[in-house]
Amino acid sequence: MIYITRKEHFCASHKLYVQEWSEEKNREIFGKCSNPNGHGHNYSIYVTVKGEVDSKTGFLINLKIISKLIQDYILEKIDHKDFNLDVEFMKGIIPTTENITREIWRKLEGPINELSCQLHCIKLQETEKNYAEYYGE
Numbered sequence: 001m002i003y004i005t006r007k008e009h010f011c012a013s014h015k016l017y018v019q020e021w022s023e024e025k026n027r028e029i030f031g032k033c034s035n036p037n038g039h040g041h042n043y044s045i046y047v048t049v050k051g052e053v054d055s056k057t058g059f060l061i062n063l064k065i066i067s068k069l070i071q072d073y074i075l076e077k078i079d080h081k082d083f084n085l086d087v088e089f090m091k092g093i094i095p096t097t098e099n100i101t102r103e104i105w106r107k108l109e110g111p112i113n114e115l116s117c118q119l120h121c122i123k124l125q126e127t128e129k130n131y132a133e134y135y136g137e
């Protein structure tokens with residue numbers, strides 16, 4: 001079994017808040033990320049797939065194919081968008097790093113598992129210091 005990763009970048013904005021809470025309570029829980037008018041991040045996404053190497057090509061999978069799937073299923077829908085307002089698959093979900101990571105897994109799992117490999121991990125880096133990983137469990 002071998003694991004291979006494709007990294008991509010995107011920019012998006014979000015606001016973390018719970019509607020029923022006061023602005024003070026949201027500020028207390030979410031800090032700067034509760035800023036009423038939102039704010040942006042430069043995200044990096046790492047998509048790791050696993051499987052066996054093809055003895056003819058030496059590839060597990062041509063990463064151009066993975067890149068195209070990330071482009072079509074994810075980046076097309078979120079790059080330069082607002083997670084709270086523009087992204088269908090995040091509707092009603094607080095756009096934390098954790099939740100975005102899990103929803104990206106849900107979008108990519110089907111298309112990737114139809115190929116000659118399996119989705120292993122989605123890692124989403126929101127800032128230099130913070131990232132989340134999801135393994136589908």
Ligand code: NI
Pocket residue numbers: 014032033039041
């Ligand atoms: Ni933020």
